[in-house]
Amino acid sequence: MKSQLSWKVGGQQGEGIESTGEIFATAMNRKGYYLYGYRHFSSRIKGGHTNNKIRVSTTPVHAISDDLDILVAFDQETIVLNHHEMREDSVILADSKAKPEKPEDSKAQLIVLPFTEVAKELGTTLMKNMVAIGATAALMHLNTDTFESLITNMFEKKGEKVVDLNIQALNEGYRLMQEQMGEVNGDFELEESSGVPHLYMIGNDAIGLGAISAGSRFMAAYPITPASEVMEYMIDNLPKVGGSVIQTEDEIAAATMAIGANYGGVRAFTASAGPGLSLMMEAIGLSGMTETPFVVINTQRGGPSTGLPTKQEQSDLMQMIYGTHGDIPKIVLAPTDAEDAFYLTVEAFNLAEEYQCPVILLSDLQLSLGKQTVKALDHSKIEIRRGATITEDIERDEDDKDYFKRYAVTESGVSPRPIPGVKGGIHHVTGVEHNEEGKPSEAVENRQNQMDKRMRKTEKLVI
Template identity: 35%
Template structure:
């Protein structure tokens, strides 16, 4: 089955309900058996303001947008030109809307259809323009009315009553009728059977679910864009499993609450973004030194400082890997896709617990705040396996210098298990010490437990041609657009290998060497300004190939066309 997809953006000003229409369209597409993603873009207003719902729907699971949108549908055009850099149209694209299409779009799109959803809505009692637009979109993409009806009933019946469902449905039907004047557009064929197993989920929800699957039962929360939804999802779902979420007064409190709860034996987590991770850095060191496991999810946004809160960037690699003072071995992971947010977070909980160290999960806004319809993701099976001291006696030493470096932890309430966890350097029993031998022994132990651990195959995802001489290396959400580009080039005959690294730190040079066997050229692509991953690879990996960095800062997502261009330029084909 070849991949067929269609991309549509709906725009509208404050209060036009464009996001509601976008969500309903994705939901209905999912019910009809399609896969898809929806990203959202909005102006700086807290509530309302111009917004764009950008969808791509396909007969196969997809990881990124295409280079351009097939359809731009304006509920109205007020300030729509603000999105011109994000909504790329070409000669095959169409625009639909009232008169006054912004020039940026009239120049790029091939065809224009004048159709005022607001005017149509006025003719329907309680009719809303966004529901008319939903009908137009559904008609163009061939989403059946029955799927739209189900979605309307689910979203409106309880809160707004039967009348709202009826008037919305009438508006949708009017939109569908109006759109029949527009020549049909090739749309993906849905497989209704698929719908039964499909999920509609955001990366932030997926991180939350992964955390719960991994065994997290305490969460400390301080709101920050774009990580808030991880915490909000956990706030309603964690208590159902007997877990607890506390809203903390700041990020300094949230990370230390997590450390306190974990000291008590409960797997613990907090989630934040760049400014929060900066504040938490001191206590990440405390987690390392006291060997108290915690998981910190950093949903990255544009930085430094307040930066660009609602837009994606992969620029926190350096702080996550190197931000801690002292020599502080810890683990840094990064999910590659929205579905992978589940596994990577679940695995990260396991790693933190197993290694009694902080694990930082580097998600990003593009994963976190994108909603996707994907095949349901099974539980990866990782459960907390913290080494616990059983029946400790007077000889018990919390920081015993064990062979693999992991020392059994005595939990409060354990008879004869009392000890004091300490951020001060300490002896094996935990007594503060500034002696060289104690410092060296504990540093070696903390490093050994991470260096000696077998991280297995999860460390990276490799695909493509085994005999390729060119490899693309990436991490995080860039993986989506890059996979798409690599797949397209491979279909046109180019041999390529793609490696998405999930375990950022500790580095796995031996494993990388095996994957890069025969590779002569490596292109490292990431979404930041300074090539953080590239420099990390240069420092910690022994890459026997020509290596080139493509670092493209946010806020705009990396497009498959950019990747194809870089690969063509560089490989001279």
């Protein structure tokens, strides 16, 4: 028996590869195993090779494995592109429709099964994924109860007939694989799991949940891979807590709208990738100059320029730290996994308000789109800290007609921050250099004082 196993399904983009992986992974999660899943996909809507790789383990895992135990192949290209990950005791479960052939240098065993043919006989080729999952279950010595329950939950709204046909496809795949078990060399049975299901989520969903838990009630964003899932999560969930999401015309608008919402006292943020962050740099500078809290999620991908939109790369760190023209205080946080992304997103909002500066959460494609089991998130650990934010009216002498010193020079560099509408807190705001009241000023001494004040904020930060 094995303590962990690596499984992959591959085929053409648009033919259900992602959903096949999701069904397998969800069932294994319900059985109590730990998972890490990674989806490879092309930079196009349909067509081109795609695969979904799932690592299943009896203990927590934080990455996919380099090798592969089981490959479900719906076409020959999947075999050609992925067989190098396999050993002599690995198995390729291939669809007979593809007329599969094992490459000369392949070490893996090839088992050919009629996935598409069986599905077609049952009424639709769309069910070939269920046939393949049934074959996988037989190879791994898994009972089909969890899979059948999952199928029922997925398709019960479409009627009993659809549920029955999918379960029939699953069981037919199981039967076909059992007939071939005598030809298989290798052990694919997993040790007993904990039996306790976990959360199973991508990093982007963890970030979205973290933002909501931090009290964020506004997001402005423009779609971009691999950050779009953050916005999609917020569209589905933010209105449930009274929040709003706006899809803007571009990344510049997204950044400035989020900054405006933060200025108004609402915790707000945006999410993008490298090209979008390049466009946002002036707005990030505006956040630093006006000392307005601003959280930005950067899900790194391959660059430069459009680069590799659907591939992993970590090459934005220097841009995130030094990217703006001129110097401003800036905080960059880098989560390690989905659980860390949840808690660190909450901390990003706290730090943004405490230090009144932009905070960038630096993720990457692997973390953002990789899906993993996460233990139950502990909301009792969440603490909301708003720093020097003033939400109550300020007592001032009625004869005092001066503006509030929003940018008062302080020892810490952090000045009191009344949100708009607070009585006694009226002040001027501008992106040009300004005095303590926020009024434009190019005086040398004032420039020195304000610059020193802003940069003092970072002195107490522990890196």
